[in-house]
Amino acid sequence: MGKSRTKRFKRPQFSPTGDCQAEAAAANGTEPEEDDGPAAELLEKLQHPSAEVRECACAGLARLVQQRPALPGLARRDAVRRLGPLLLDPSLAVRETAAGALRNLSACGGFEVCDDMVTKDIMTPLVALLKECSTGLDSNEMSPQEKKDQSRNSIENIANEAVNVLWNICECSSRAVSIFNKEGCLEIVLKYLSRFSTNVDLAISVAYCLQTVTEDNPELLKSFSTPALHVLESAMLSPVNSMEYILLKTLVAGTIWNLKDIIPSKSQAEIINAILKILSEVLEMDAGETVLQMKEAETQRIKTAAETEDTLQNVNGDDLIEDDEMEEIPHRRKVRRKAFISDLLPPTDKELRETIALLTAQQAALEIIVNMCCSEDPTDDEWEELSSSDESDTFMENSLSECGGQLLSPLCLSHEVHTALTNYLIPKKIFEKTAFPNSTAVDVCSRNPSWKPLIRKMSTIQCRALVCLQSLVSLLDVDHLGGPAALQTLAQHLSQLLFSQPDFAKHVDFLEAISSALRALLQTAASKNIPQCMTPDQLLTLCRAGIHSSNVGVRVNMVSILGITGSVLAKEDGTLDTLKTIGCFLLEVATKDPSLVVAGEALDALFDVFADGKEAERASVQIKLLSALKEFQPVFKMKIRKEGRAKYSPDQLCVLDNVKMNLRRFVAYQETVEKKLTT
Numbered sequence: 001m002g003k004s005r006t007k008r009f010k011r012p013q014f015s016p017t018g019d020c021q022a023e024a025a026a027a028n029g030t031e032p033e034e035d036d037g038p039a040a041e042l043l044e045k046l047q048h049p050s051a052e053v054r055e056c057a058c059a060g061l062a063r064l065v066q067q068r069p070a071l072p073g074l075a076r077r078d079a080v081r082r083l084g085p086l087l088l089d090p091s092l093a094v095r096e097t098a099a100g101a102l103r104n105l106s107a108c109g110g111f112e113v114c115d116d117m118v119t120k121d122i123m124t125p126l127v128a129l130l131k132e133c134s135t136g137l138d139s140n141e142m143s144p145q146e147k148k149d150q151s152r153n154s155i156e157n158i159a160n161e162a163v164n165v166l167w168n169i170c171e172c173s174s175r176a177v178s179i180f181n182k183e184g185c186l187e188i189v190l191k192y193l194s195r196f197s198t199n200v201d202l203a204i205s206v207a208y209c210l211q212t213v214t215e216d217n218p219e220l221l222k223s224f225s226t227p228a229l230h231v232l233e234s235a236m237l238s239p240v241n242s243m244e245y246i247l248l249k250t251l252v253a254g255t256i257w258n259l260k261d262i263i264p265s266k267s268q269a270e271i272i273n274a275i276l277k278i279l280s281e282v283l284e285m286d287a288g289e290t291v292l293q294m295k296e297a298e299t300q301r302i303k304t305a306a307e308t309e310d311t312l313q314n315v316n317g318d319d320l321i322e323d324d325e326m327e328e329i330p331h332r333r334k335v336r337r338k339a340f341i342s343d344l345l346p347p348t349d350k351e352l353r354e355t356i357a358l359l360t361a362q363q364a365a366l367e368i369i370v371n372m373c374c375s376e377d378p379t380d381d382e383w384e385e386l387s388s389s390d391e392s393d394t395f396m397e398n399s400l401s402e403c404g405g406q407l408l409s410p411l412c413l414s415h416e417v418h419t420a421l422t423n424y425l426i427p428k429k430i431f432e433k434t435a436f437p438n439s440t441a442v443d444v445c446s447r448n449p450s451w452k453p454l455i456r457k458m459s460t461i462q463c464r465a466l467v468c469l470q471s472l473v474s475l476l477d478v479d480h481l482g483g484p485a486a487l488q489t490l491a492q493h494l495s496q497l498l499f500s501q502p503d504f505a506k507h508v509d510f511l512e513a514i515s516s517a518l519r520a521l522l523q524t525a526a527s528k529n530i531p532q533c534m535t536p537d538q539l540l541t542l543c544r545a546g547i548h549s550s551n552v553g554v555r556v557n558m559v560s561i562l563g564i565t566g567s568v569l570a571k572e573d574g575t576l577d578t579l580k581t582i583g584c585f586l587l588e589v590a591t592k593d594p595s596l597v598v599a600g601e602a603l604d605a606l607f608d609v610f611a612d613g614k615e616a617e618r619a620s621v622q623i624k625l626l627s628a629l630k631e632f633q634p635v636f637k638m639k640i641r642k643e644g645r646a647k648y649s650p651d652q653l654c655v656l657d658n659v660k661m662n663l664r665r666f667v668a669y670q671e672t673v674e675k676k677l678t679t
Helices: 023-027 037-045 051-064 068-076 079-088 092-119 123-137 144-149 155-172 174-182 185-193 200-213 226-236 243-258 265-284 287-325 331-338 340-344 350-373 392-398 415-423 426-433 439-446 453-475 484-499 508-527 536-546 552-569 576-592 596-609 614-622 625-647 650-678
Strands: none
Touching (some): 037 068, 200 226, 243 265, 243 350, 350 453, 426 453, 453 484, 484 508, 552 576, 576 625, 596 625, 596 650, 614 625, 614 650
8 A cells, every 4th residue: 555664673582581471481391370379379478488489480480481481470479579579689789680570571471561561660669679789889898709609599590680681571561661761760770781791791781771762862962971971982993803892883883773863964974984994894704604614613622621630530520520439528529520521611502602792783773774774764954064074983972972972863774874884785694694594504503402402593684684675675766775776686695595495485484574575575666667576477476485474574475466467567568467467466466365454555555456548448347347346345344343443553544544545436436437448
């Protein structure tokens, strides 16, 4: 129903420790019980005088909340109000595990649970904990030995869990964001971010949170002082290039884009270039090769560790046996001695963590580019003359720190962004990411349980790249995309992606993404009179498969693709039979699809196809389009009246009303066509 806009990306809900559904239970070898007995027992133990018991109870709840059937029982027993006070428990271990349980609950419970958490005042103890951790980071009260002994329960670890809870809740609740603004949480989390050089995990959590709370939040933007912006600047321009830091810099770049409204005009070019330089570098990396290299590194490390362990056991075997037999030797010493080699090795999941960080950074980079492309189109008088710059290093000298100047109107997708996208070869790199994941990497991951989830992440990157491609094709000039020849090549590429997968219709995310990209490509080609590369038969094959998808977005794309194709064919000779096939297809969708959104799009496509042209006029009469639409017109009106307010948003209803009005006009037009051809 008109030109579609790409949706801005929001972070999907996820579990920090795994899937939030019953699969989590299966992975642990347990199944959720019918009653809430385990929940009752664990919640009761939260009040136990022993800190160890309270800690174990929190850990048990952290696992339990990942089983969706357990959530109603936890809600009935007021789990949030029972866990909340433990965020300020005297025991650091209890604080950390309580925050971990709330983190999983907020991640797995979704919007309703997060909103309920705000209603039950979880923000009060959470903000208090964040403030205490902030104060604790400056405290020198603990001795070095005490800090070493309590390393697992360190203040930074607690802060990391708390920031994740804050992030999850703010993602789902506008009330939580309002509390974030009023309670001065920005200053706290920026203090955490400033420690990025010593705790990148905490910094990444903060960057995720900031990217969420700075989006569409003008009240918060007023709170960004020059020192605050310096913190973001330092993190984004960190010279460290490990994969965790690549992820951190990508997320901070997304946050800085959200702050575009407070950037002075003389810094815009440098900022845009700095952001896109980072995103370009992230997308430059070959994810498939990285997976293979990291998996090989993990294999070699484990092999070396095993060989070293065997050697030590052969050399000191008698001593170890003797230690086991000597009761007077403390157990602590024996454990430390046997684990000594492992203590010197990197964490067991080091390579996997780094690989996940890179894949996540690439996904985030693509989502940021899509969101940049989703800005409102600027008016001619919104923009000042800006000098383009490729040297983002000057960003450090005169960019964010100058925000004390006059604020501008909202920064939109401008000539500066167009130029920077082209300079950094962003379209080319996005094109490369639309290919299917490296088959060798997929095979390696499929044979290793801990690496298997990376297959889905690689597929997600492909889908994000296709959506990103849709945005670029819709908004960039053809010349910026490489000219008509490049569009032809792109069409061939999308065709190969589609038809190389016989069961493409089963992969909903992929089908929605590639059909969106194809829709934008066909629309651009049609508007520029560039010959279509895919044949009508290919497009009909695609649409016949896709129209049965349960995903409304896929079905909308299918009818739109045929509408664009038909409107081009209507201007050509010898296309009567194809136009009749397209018309019958669209008419069936319009009258039988259960979604009014899809039906409206199908009617809109019919209007485009049969609006003009001799072949279109003949086809419309031969398929009896007029009588079919006359019969359907009152049905369509009734469905809008009955289902409209209950099922559809105000924006959708507005569009449907326009379709209804256009249908009346189109019927009148078809009456004149039929009279002309039958007299």
